[in-house]
Amino acid sequence: MNINNVSKVVLIAKDEWRYWLRSKLAVTVLVIGLVLTLTSVIVTAITMIELSHTRHALQTTSDKSFVDQPDRHPHRMVHYGHYAFRTPAPLSTLDPGIDAFTGNSIFLEGHRQNSAMFADNRQGTALTKLGSLTPAFIVQTLAPLLLILIGYSAISRERELQTLPYLLSQGTSGLTLIAGKGLALICVVGLILIPLMVSSLFTVLNGESLLAVASFILGYALYLFVWVLLILLASSVFSKNSGSFTALIFLWILLCIVMPRVASTTAATVVPSQGKIETDFAVKAELRKLGDGHNANDPAFKQFKQSLLKKYNVETLDELPVNFRGVVAGESEAKQTAVLNKFAEQRMQAELKQTQLSRNFGWVTPMVAIKSLSMIVVGTSIETHHRFLRETEQLRFDFVQGLNKVHSEKLTYQDDINRNANATATKKARVSADNWQILQNFTFNSDSALVRADRSTSAFLQLLLWIAVLVGGIKFVGKRLL
Template sequence: MHSLFKTKIGCVAKDELRYWSRSKLAISVLIIGIILTLSSVIVTAFKMHELNNQRQTMQNTAEQTFMEQPDRHPHRMVHYGHYAFRTPSPLSVLDPGVDAYTGNSIFLEGHRQNSATFAEQKHSTGLTKLGSLSPAFIVQVIAPLLLILIGYSSMSRESESQTLSFLFAQGTSIFTLLIGKGLALFFVVCLIVFPLTISALFAVFQGESPIIAASFLLAYILYLSVWVLFILFFSTVFTKKNESFTALTFAWILFCIVMPRVASTTASVSVPSAGKLETDFAVIAELRKLGDGHNANDPAFAKLKTSLLQKYNVDSVKELPINFRGVVASASEAKLSSVLNQFAEQRMQQELQQTQIARLFGWLSPKVAIRSLSMLSAGTSIETHHRFMRETEDLRFRFVQSLNKAHIEKLSYIDDINRNKGKEGNQKARINATNWQMIQGFNFTIDDATTRLSRSTIAFMQLLFWIVILSMLIRIMGRRAI
């Protein structure tokens, strides 16, 4: 580093840093940026650590409460239900991603698929719609503005003060100036990213992949480097400081505020999805065709009844060696789950298509690119949420069918149909509480490093695309400035 500052490029960078050190605005902005990033990292880290402990405790409590239930009718336990919680990923301390909007726990019960609950943004005010003050939001939205406030006059200051000719006369080329001033801005980028680096190291100690942590940091360095190039480009194009500041502010509003909203709106219009009420009516209409699983005499199960009577060579369901009501409940749950899964997959495919369309806007906005890349790397993207929904649905189905199996094998049909005939009938229609031990610990893990890296490839290409395009534009404008 010391030898670098002895070169012409290093001298330019050193001179730029010296200029900023004498500017109250630059120093104030830099301090604010570092404090904002550091404080958001610390606050979010404590928050996610607390959430991790809470969810793990609640998961254990939910399992213990379920298994400690007394002797009951097995179908009562189907409706008693069970909870599944998703613990945050190590890098979610830097980017909570969609978790703040989708929820982190699901109530599992028979005959229905519940959506995730306890989403942080659902309990927030309208002021948080732009984004929460997470480290990712600070670096994605606030940091570029801070860089603009520090470096907007990097080249235009030289033009306005008419020092460019003097510098050229001393043998300093325009590209030496650009690279030196860019190097000074990159030094500021490193200061802003430093708190993220410390937090990423802690994430590695908590089990995160070192490759993922490194790619996460690289993504933010590339993103802020794009804004360094924006600053150099506009301060080269415009010869007055106020003009370059106005152009950079407009670019920040366009790329950080407007384009992400345009992306999400375009995605929702391009892939329209039915509203909750419309979907609920469609689901109900399909489920009515399946028959009532609580009514063993429903005509929808006549064929099932006939096949069982033939299989066991008996004349009535009372003579079956198994509980026909439990068989109906199990068959009904299987058909019902198939229909629910069909609608759920349709909804998730629509959400994924919308997300993929929105991500294409990364070619038009570096903010969209880094937002996608950040969530994909941190394991807080929509793909991870969808896998959580699928795994919890698989847990729900196995949980319900295990109880239905106990209903079939461990409760007689006669006792079952007489369960409402007095206290004695009610007691006979219960099975031993040891049957509730089928619940096992639910432990959701994020996708492996290879999967997340492969999903992030396009977003990385988008950031590199911006760097290449801006570098070419700066080179062209640099030649014109000579």
């Protein structure tokens, strides 16, 4: 494009802006878009910062409550348990992702794996869920609608006003006219993205990577550019404003409302996952085969008992240098954890397959592409949640086995089996509270920016394909514009 054409593009863009500024509807839509984006950024940021401080305080309180427990039997502390909290990722102030649905804390205790708790959207009422206008929701869903309201008549208006033949006769090509209108819409996109860019840059001060921030902003810029191209194409194809507006509203409903739900429904149908009740029955059936870790005389541990006596070359349990009941508890926990992890991995693999299948719908709707890209880059995707579950499970196992070690090494077998004989025996079967200093400091961080960028490659390619196809369509229509 030569300098003369560039000046024409800029001139057309300026003229479009003058038209918008004279139009009360366009100005109103612009103001609403900016206010909504800015307000959602501020409110969501404040909420996520408060959540971060609250979770940190609760983690500290939970750890202190555990270590401040008095002298107890070690296995009592296994069931007392403690909590692990997940602090929000820095960029989650803009897109909470699945964190709002999956929960942010887990209660860790022996013999079982608990689900994440305290999900914001599970605790809220229907009214509060509808009022959850996050910056991601605003830009993903409402910003395209605002762009449609502003730009649906960009080219079709020139046809209705009979100014299109005049413009073309003055040496302005159809592609130049479309480019000028597109430049004006891109400026609107820039205004919408400004609050998002400023707030995302602030997350760098909280430890977020510049690569993640750049990927986040670029992803949303590409997404809105897709909508700019869709608006220009529709406005160029239809000869009347009403036709262009109707087609674009239909596309908005299809691409932003219908198709994402079709994607999730299809994924759940094609990759079915076992229900909670069926899974619980299957887990219990497997665990019953392992024996009861609370009962050292369970037949399931007969062979283990013989191997332990042989290992230490003794004849009776009293002669063992360790408490047999504590060793059995540790052995049982290890086997139970292996079973629990097997079922947990099966569930997570099913969830991941469902997610990956639904993400493929990004090739047919840019909404799915940007939602996937946003959550991955921010660090609030299913992959990050699964890593949280795995890390907290390792934390749970280490903490329980630490107590089982105390049980086997700090309490004699005779004191343990006689603990319910009388008050004195019960007191003797306790260990010092000094042994509760076994908790590891738990801090959960998002994956590195490079890992997140690598995961988001497919979503970027989906948006770029949309852009390439639409640019091709606009070139075809622009050469025949009249």
